[in-house]
Amino acid sequence: MKYYFPIGIFDSGIGGLCIAKEIINYMPNERLFYVGDTKNMPYGNKSQHFIRHHSMKIVSFLFQHQCKAIVIACNSIVSNALDIIQEKFSQKTILFNVIDPVIKNKIFFSYNKIGICATHATIRSQYYQNKMKKHFPHLTIITKSIPFLAKIIENGIHTHQLNSLIQESFNSFIKNIDLLLLACTHYLFLKNAINNIFKENIRIIEIQKIVVKDIITTLYNKNLLNTVPIYPIPINNHHIIFYTSDFISPIFYAKVKSIFKNNFIVKQINL
Numbered sequence: 001m002k003y004y005f006p007i008g009i010f011d012s013g014i015g016g017l018c019i020a021k022e023i024i025n026y027m028p029n030e031r032l033f034y035v036g037d038t039k040n041m042p043y044g045n046k047s048q049h050f051i052r053h054h055s056m057k058i059v060s061f062l063f064q065h066q067c068k069a070i071v072i073a074c075n076s077i078v079s080n081a082l083d084i085i086q087e088k089f090s091q092k093t094i095l096f097n098v099i100d101p102v103i104k105n106k107i108f109f110s111y112n113k114i115g116i117c118a119t120h121a122t123i124r125s126q127y128y129q130n131k132m133k134k135h136f137p138h139l140t141i142i143t144k145s146i147p148f149l150a151k152i153i154e155n156g157i158h159t160h161q162l163n164s165l166i167q168e169s170f171n172s173f174i175k176n177i178d179l180l181l182l183a184c185t186h187y188l189f190l191k192n193a194i195n196n197i198f199k200e201n202i203r204i205i206e207i208q209k210i211v212v213k214d215i216i217t218t219l220y221n222k223n224l225l226n227t228v229p230i231y232p233i234p235i236n237n238h239h240i241i242f243y244t245s246d247f248i249s250p251i252f253y254a255k256v257k258s259i260f261k262n263n264f265i266v267k268q269i270n271l
Helices: 017-028 048-062 075-089 106-108 120-125 126-135 149-155 157-176 185-200 206-223 250-260
Strands: 006-013 032-036 069-072 093-099 113-118 140-145 180-181 240-246 265-268
Touching: 006 017, 006 048, 017 032, 017 113, 017 185, 017 250, 048 069, 048 075, 069 075, 069 206, 075 120, 075 126, 093 157, 093 206, 113 120, 113 126, 113 157, 120 126, 120 140, 126 140, 126 180, 140 157, 140 240, 149 185, 149 206, 157 185, 180 185, 185 206, 206 265, 250 265
Parallel strands: 006 032, 006 069, 032 240, 069 093, 113 140, 113 180, 240 265
Antiparallel strands: none
16 A cells, blocks of 8 residues: 555745645645755755755655655755755655756747746756756746745735835846746745736746646556545544644744645654
């Protein structure tokens, strides 16, 4: 019954909840263990050494909890630590990430100028630029880093202030591109607001759908997709468990509850 084992997913904070939501929407019978390293977020302004060290601890935690697959839902981690994670764990569990399925997508054949909005750590790594040029050499890639935007999203901000921030941060950037890639899962929480502000002037790639389609296809082909509900769920083994490395903040809990209603539990862990 290995198909019943949970899917692990992790991020520096709440950003990966966008991916987790999509997983539950399209794979409702799966159990989910989510780790948000809220104590150390944001990862986007950290050194590569820091990112590699802490992400390995999180993957080890999820592997020890018998996750049948692990989703790296943080662009900064993928672009700075995927190689060492794969080196240690690719033979032990199935690894997914939020970059590789996206940068191979055929949608890019239809565009010429791509805007990649990401953290400093992701842009510094050149991961997107190097890999996308191999698949789509015709593309002009323009990158933009917005320092501490992930932390602002994590901590919450008034809607009026958020709209002003989006207008200021994205206005000139969007004028020069055909397609926007929000290359930080925290930024995905801004997708609707960006669309409302800039309307028909920009298209934003559907990262969540691309990533989850890849997860479904792979698990199905390996006979690991849980296609039917399994009840009863074992005692003390909730359908969705969220682990946070810091105290359980009201903002984190409220965001989880708004997405997953009451079908979850939140625990604090030491990483």
